[in-house]
Amino acid sequence: MxxxxxxxxxxxxxxxxxxxxxxxxxxxxxxxxxxxxxxxxxxGIYDQLRDRAEGRAPFTLHDGPPYANGNLHIGHALNKILKDFIVRSQQMMGRDARYIPGWDCHGLPIEWKIEEKYRDKGRDKDQVPVIEFRKECRDFASHWIGVQRDEFKRLGVTGNWADPYLTMDFHAERVIAEEFQKFLMNGVLYQGSKPVMWSPIEKTALAEAEVEYHDKESFAIWVRFPVAGAEGTPLDGADVVIWTTTPWTIPSNKGVVYHPDIAYGLYQVTEAPEDNWVKPGDKLLLADKLAADCFAKARVDAYERLGDAGDLSALKVRHPFAGIEGGQGEWDQPRDFRAAPFVTDEDGTGFVHCAPSHGMDEYELYRDAGMLTEVLTYNVMDDGSFREDLPLFGGKRILKPNGKEGDANKAVIDKLADVGGLLARGKIKHSYPHSWRSKAPVIYRNTPQWFAAIDRDVEDGQDSYGTTIRERALTSIDELVTWTPKTGRNRLYSMIKSRPDWVLSRQRAWGVPLTCFTKKGALPTDPEFLLRNAEVNARILDAFEAEGADAWYQDGAKERFLGGVVNPEDYDQVFDILDVWFDSGSTHAFVLRDRQDGSDDGLADLYLEGTDQHRGWFHSSMLQACGTIGRAPYRGVVTHAFTLDEKGNKMxxxxxxxxxxxxxxxxxxxxxxxxxxxxxxxxxxxxxxxxxxxxxxxxxxxxxxxxxxxxxxxxxxxxxxxxxxxxxxxxxxxxxxxxxxxxxxxxxxxxxxxxxxxxxxxxxxxxxxxxxxxxxxxxxxxxxxxxxxxxxxxxxxxxxxxxxxxxxxxxxxxxxxxxxxxxxxxxxxxxxxxxxxxxxxxxxxDEPLAEKWAAIRRARRVVTSALEVQRVDKVIGASLEAAPVVHVQDAEMLAALKSVNFDDICITSDLSLTADPSPAEAFRMPEVDGVGVVFEKAEGQKCQRCWKILPDVGSHAHEGVCGRCEEALD
Structure with missing residues (x-):
């Protein structure tokens, strides 16, 4: 216009x-x-970067190895992209930012896939030569490494893709064995028999990091343990009542425990249905706080409290299967009865039945009492079945091979009902540990395993951060490592502060074996039980460097490694494999320490993984390094959380x-x-x-x-x-x-x-x-x-x-x-x-300049908003059609606006600035005090080149242009 x-x-x-x-x-x-x-x-851009960065301060982000067994999910992508942000930004800020991608290649997930293939073909894995089986596992991992590498590269992630690290490389397997040998030689390795999380489906021990929790419906039973030796007292004929959600542990019971500070009462049933397991006249010992709930579960119509339970310390109890027909005396001995700190009156009955082979609290109680040899049982086999010669229950299974409920729980419950040992039964839904691979429930099972003692002095002289693995880890967490976010520190600290000894062994085939030998006839507590010999260790490492860990499984391996040093016939070769977390925990040694493009001091500037790795890689790397180099292998840890769908649901x-x-x-x-x-x-x-x-x-x-x-x-x-x-x-x-x-x-x-x-x-x-x-x-x-x-x-x-x-x-x-x-x-x-x-x-x-232009932008906002009103009302089509009058109250702001071409700033053809008070019709904005705008149309003609409307358009040699455009055209 x-x-x-x-x-x-x-x-x-x-x-x-x-x-x-x-x-x-x-x-x-x-x-x-x-x-x-x-x-x-x-x-070759990554190689060019390394050449250009020579002499710069290094920055090493050590890659936590993903597992080589499937296509990438969104969590993988988030993780690798975050790492790439860091590596690239550090490089572009002047560091020598090295990134060596890697893969975790051993362990049960891959072994499980090969076994699935065998099952589909009707083959028995145990009939396949172990080296042949391991080769199939290696080939499977190699395939998925290739797939995942291409997928990561497609995300634009830079790194040494031509030469990644793999835990199954021969040198890596050699170093993993070497790191294990350090545990062997520095005194923290021992063989013990204690309850560990066990997968009956996969037939191996599991680490906490290999377990996930899901809701599970379990049997719940209330069981009577008759009081023994109370003749002539009010407790004569009474039963101590326990509650458990694992009926299959009842055959392994060795005792019942109570808490000295809980109030217990002696109760007598006065009314109950005729068909009830509980009869009028039955006397029961229960925690007072839980008695009413217990009687409700037992369908008791009426009961009375006869009095306090009295001094419990002198009591003994009998197993409900004591004297049972066909029991062959298995449960006839009196059960232990003692106080324990872990008993509560929050649920159950206030009494806890103890099967120390299937629970850590009970195990530790009897360990501290020096009674383990008396209370440990070996009733449950590696597939979750009862030993064949266990009376009444031999061969019953806790879980079927498909992970579903077996027949063991029902068999135990039915037998308890037969002998009058059952007070009540039901089902409960609760959070329960499952293997994250097979998705099947796990159990606690006492088995001989190899452990790293985390509270035993490490005999290596690297005591700057402490003398034990736990002490070194906790000191590293607080004095050495920077945490992003800082809550990561608290999470790992609490986990390591309260964790038990590290279970190193797995009863599988695809991994790095525990390269050690035990003396025949010696007990694990004997000084000569473990062979600690530097020459033997060196032979093993040389073989692994040349042939990989398969060398351990070759015919004649024991004679090859021991011959000429000790008599091979005097020793047994250990065939358990290392926990895969020990493999990945050792990566600092064969990647950061050993590679030319690793870290100059063998330590990482940063580890970055998901929050689940506080119990996984962050955790195992910390423990492993504290046992071998005396401190954490990283200076910084960044943690990311989980990716949910658009509605906030887990994918x-x-x-x-x-x-x-x-x-x-x-x-x-x-x-x-x-x-x-x-x-x-x-x-x-x-x-x-x-x-x-x-x-x-x-x-x-x-x-x-x-x-x-x-x-x-x-x-x-x-x-x-x-x-x-x-x-x-x-x-x-x-x-x-x-x-x-x-x-x-x-x-x-x-x-x-x-x-x-x-x-x-x-x-x-x-x-x-x-x-x-x-x-x-x-x-x-x-x-x-x-x-x-x-x-x-x-x-x-x-x-x-x-x-x-x-x-x-x-x-x-x-x-x-x-x-x-x-x-x-x-x-x-x-x-x-x-x-x-x-x-x-x-x-x-230039801070003063910035303050001045902040004021100019505030005034501009008022002008452009005033012009937008006119545009919406179709008074103008564009801001160049306007020549507003701007009233500015503040003298400093007015001076600032006059010192610049404020009409250009506001994109108008003309603009007037004045200190006069704003008239009533002026446009104002509450957030910009003292500025008012009165709309006026621009006067003149529209320049055909720049579209400004100016009075001088048409007065120059070139038709229809303004003076500025005239100069440009000339």
């Missing part, structure tokens, strides 16, 4: 400095990203709510997945889903639009166009000030692993400070000015912005920033990832 529309329009478009760029608005990432991956492979294939990384990459590209990670508060549980990804893609589009504008205006920029900061207009110097602030914030954010904070700051700067403010203002000068100092200054700032934005965002948007870089700097060896984040001069920081 011009004041005069009689001037014929002339097409001046060709005279404008319009953007020139081949950078497309539509990214096409799914199709284009593989080309950049191939390019990086071709130019599950059965629920159909999983988001697979491959799906996201195919639909959006890896950079969108990486951007989702950058926008995620990873230290807390976080969400992903279709709508969330759409939002991420929108953020990406807005950022890409900002970059495209920048590239378009830099098409022919050269060093001859550069302007020194001192010669720039204030607006450009304000941008440099913001860059100075942002550079510090970005670097601090990357150092703190706060990627969400980094991206939010850069994104807000790009979209609000640049696109919505600086670019909006300077678009006119960039397009319409001739070769003016203002335009050169703006383009200089755009060049500076280019280098900072690409540098700051390259660790996150690896593909897009490479595309942006190559748009300006094409070439076979050109890559943004071979650059560092540019240093920012200190003199760019």
């Amino acid at each position: 011009c004041a005069d529309t009689t001037t014929p329009a002339v097409d001046y478009k060709a005279t404008l400095n319009l953007p020139k760029t081949a950078f497309p608005m539509r990214a096409g990432l799914p199709k284009r990203e593989p080309d950049w991956l191939a390019r990086w492979e071709r130019i 599950s294939k059965s629920l159909g709510n999983t988001i697979e990384p491959e799906q996201v990459v195919k639909q959006y590209g890896a950079d969108i997945l990486r951007l989702w990670v950058a926008q995620t508060d990873y230290v807390h549980d976080h969400r992903i889903g279709p709508e969330i990804l759409k939002g991420v893609a929108d953020s990406y589009r807005r950022l890409r639009n900002t970059i495209r504008f920048m590239l378009g205006s830099l098409a022919d920029f050269s060093e001859g166009d550069r302007v020194e900061p001192a010669d720039m207009p204030e607006l450009e110097r304000w941008v440099l000030h913001r860059l100075s602030e942002l550079d510090q914030a970005v670097r601090e954010g990357y150092e703190a692993y706060d990627f969400q904070g980094v991206f939010q700051k850069v994104f807000n700067f790009a979209t609000l400070d640049l696109s919505a403010f600086y670019f909006d203002i300077r678009k006119d000068a960039l397009y319409c000015d001739g070769d003016t100092p203002r335009r050169r200054a703006a383009r200089t700032v755009l060049d500076i912005l280019f280098h900072r934005l690409t540098g700051w965002l390259a660790p996150i948007l690896v593909f897009t920033m490479e595309e942006v870089w190559l748009e300006r700097f094409p070439g076979d060896d050109s890559s943004v990832h071979l650059t560092d984040m540019p240093d920012t001069p200190a003199d760019w920081r």
Whole structure:
């Protein structure tokens, strides 16, 4: 809407400095990203980075090895992308950031897959030669390593993919054995028989990290243990009542315990149904607090309290199966009866039945009492069945081979009912440990296992952090390691403070064996029970280095390793394998210490994994290293939480709510997945889903639009166009000030692993400070000015912005920033990832200037809001049709506005500033006090080149242009 529309329009478009760029608005990432991956492979970018970083301070993020047995899930993607952010940002901030990806290759999950294949073909695993079986496991792991490596690389993750570390490499197996031998030689290794978590389905002991908890419906029974030796007392004929959710442990009972501070009473049943197990006249010992509930469960109609239970310390009890027909005397001996600190009156009866072979509390109670040899039983076999010669129950199974309920519990309950030992029964739903591999319940089972004592002095002279593994670990946690978030410290500290000795052995075949020998006929407590011989150890290690751990299983291995040192006939060879967590816990030795591209001091600057690794890799690595090098193997630990679906639910294939990384990459590209990670508060549980990804893609589009504008205006920029900061207009110097602030914030954010904070700051700067403010203002000068100092200054700032934005965002948007870089700097060896984040001069920081421009932006907001009202009302079509009068009350703000071209700042054709009070009709904003805007239309004609409406249009040699455009055209 011009004041005069009689001037014929002339097409001046060709005279404008319009953007020139081949950078497309539509990214096409799914199709284009593989080309950049191939390019990086071709130019050997990771190797180039190592060459360029020579002499720099090293930074080593040690990769926690994923397990080689399936495609990646979203947790894998989050983890590896976070690691890549760190490695790339540290490299671009001046470090030698090394990253050696690795894989965990041994252990039950792979062995289980091979066994499943055998079962499908009707083969018996135990009939397959162990070396043949191990080869199949190795081949299986190799296949999935190849698959996962390609999937990780597709996410844009940089690292030494050509030479990763594998726990099944021969050198790795040698070092794992060597680390075990250190435990053997320094006195912390011992063989003990104690209850451990056992998987009857997989026939092996499990570590806490191999267990997950799910709801399970269990039998619950209330059982009578008759009081013995109370003739002539009120307790004569009474029963002590226990409650348990594991009926199958009753045949292994060796005692009943109580708490000395719990109030117990002697109760007598007065009324009960005729068909009830409990009869009128029955006398029962119960905790007073739990008596009413117990009688309700037993369907007792009425009862009375006869009095206090009295002194319990002199009592004995009999097993409910004592004297049972066919029992062969198995349960005829009196059961122990004593006080124990772990008994409570929160549920049950206030009495606890003890089967020390199937519970750690009971085990420790009788261990401390020196009675283990009297109370340990070996009734349960490795498949969860009762030993064949156990009277009445031989061969009964706790679990079927498919993990479902077996017949043991029912058999025990039925027999208790037959002998009158049952008070009540029912079922209870509770959280119960399950194997995370087979998903089947686990049991506590007493078996001979190999342990690392964590409270025994380690005989290695490395006592700076303590003398025991536990003491060294707790000291390392507090004095050595930085935790992100800090709650990680508390989690690991509490776990290690209260944990038992480490169960090192597994009864499987695919892994590194416990390379030790035991003296025939010697007891585990005898000094000569374990062979500790340096020459034997060296022979084993040499063989493993050359042949891998298969050497342990070759015919004649015992004679090969012992011959000429000791008599092989005097020793037994141990064939248990090491807990797979010992393998991964040892990686610091064969990766950080032994590799040329490892760590200079054998320690990692950082471990980064999920919160579940406080009981997994963080934990085992800490214990293992404290037993071999006397301290933690890491200086820093970062933990991320779990990824949920869009509604906050745990992802599950059965629920159909999983988001697979491959799906996201195919639909959006890896950079969108990486951007989702950058926008995620990873230290807390976080969400992903279709709508969330759409939002991420929108953020990406807005950022890409900002970059495209920048590239378009830099098409022919050269060093001859550069302007020194001192010669720039204030607006450009304000941008440099913001860059100075942002550079510090970005670097601090990357150092703190706060990627969400980094991206939010850069994104807000790009979209609000640049696109919505600086670019909006300077678009006119960039397009319409001739070769003016203002335009050169703006383009200089755009060049500076280019280098900072690409540098700051390259660790996150690896593909897009490479595309942006190559748009300006094409070439076979050109890559943004071979650059560092540019240093920012200190003199760019100008706080007074920033305060001044903060005031200018506040006033501008009032003007643009006033003009938006007119646009919505269709009084104007664009802000260039306006020439508002701005009333400014504050003298300092008014002076600031007059010192700049405020009409250009507000993108109007003209603008008047006045200290006069705002009239009543002026537009105001409550949050910007003292500024009022009165709308006026611009006077004059519309310039056919820049579209400003000015009085001088039509008075110059070139038709229909203003004076500024006239100069540009000349």
